[in-house]
Amino acid sequence: LGPRTFEEWRADSSWGDYLFIASGQYVPPDASVQTLYRAGASAVVAKPRAASEKNRAALGMFGDTFRFLNYQIPLSAFHPGETLSVVAQIEPRRVPPRSVVWRLQLRDREHNAGAEARLAPFENKFPMQRWSPGKILTDTLVLPLSPELRPGLYDLQLGLYRVQTGDALPFVSADEKQDDVFQLGQVKIIQPEIPDHYLGALEPIDARVGDFATLRGARVQKQSPLVPGAEIRVELFWRAEQRVATDYTIFAQLLDARGNLIAQRDSAPRAGTYPTLIWDAGETIADAYALTIPRDAAPGAYQIIVGMYHWQTLQRLPITDQTGRALGDHIVLPFELQIRPYSQ
Known part of the structure; x- marks a missing residue:
């Protein structure tokens, strides 16, 4: 006790x-x-009393129960299987008539829960009747991450809920905006390292994109024979050279022998879940794009080009080789593709 x-x-x-x-x-x-x-x-x-604590500005209120003063997230990037923690400064204002519980969640870009923990306030060290209204307390909230958690960028949210009904105690921010949860920020779930032997089996490319990334290698998966209506899977393996604060879009295009665009796929990396602005220097990122050959595609030789552009300006990033020689604004993948006539 x-x-x-x-x-x-x-x-x-x-x-x-x-x-x-x-x-x-x-x-x-x-x-x-x-x-x-x-x-x-x-x-x-x-204990000594800090006179200034009573005058701290609050981030907001969870119902009339907790005044939420401040918080820290010691780390902003985690591997699947690790544990995320939030250290919060909280001032109880009113003991609720029924039990409440914290709900700490990671949510992906589609608002699906990637991880969730329901936690008793103050680690259930003492019953809520012993909470001290007006006293500033520290609460450490712990969220275990599944080893199967998909890598990417997640929103970290905190809510306070009634145990019996599941109803949220609304969070009202300092600027009087109300929501069921408080947005603590974003965290990165790191993509697992890719084994060297796997990278060594790829078709090497080593083309530099802008000043922040290198396309180390690529692989194309396709059916044989390649006919109209078939799908080509393009796998790209990037190495981040430095951090950037920009969210770039990757394009993959199928061109015919005359350079005409036949099929195209544009997306932020890993279907938008792993944007370039969270890439860390030295990290290798695996990405994939599916190109569907149109039914009316003519037989002949085709090629695939890839690159990056800024989605707001549509300006492509320049490409250079290892010596710094300019290669234009796209990379031609070193794969020969022959589309055969479609036969029923």
């Missing part, structure tokens, strides 16, 4: 301001702790 050690009580504000020290319990020297009462080897001590 209480902290196991003096150090735990001193470090965690959620244990309250006062501690009874039993006879024989070891207490390390701490000049900031005030002794209020002593009887023999036993004592009652108090």
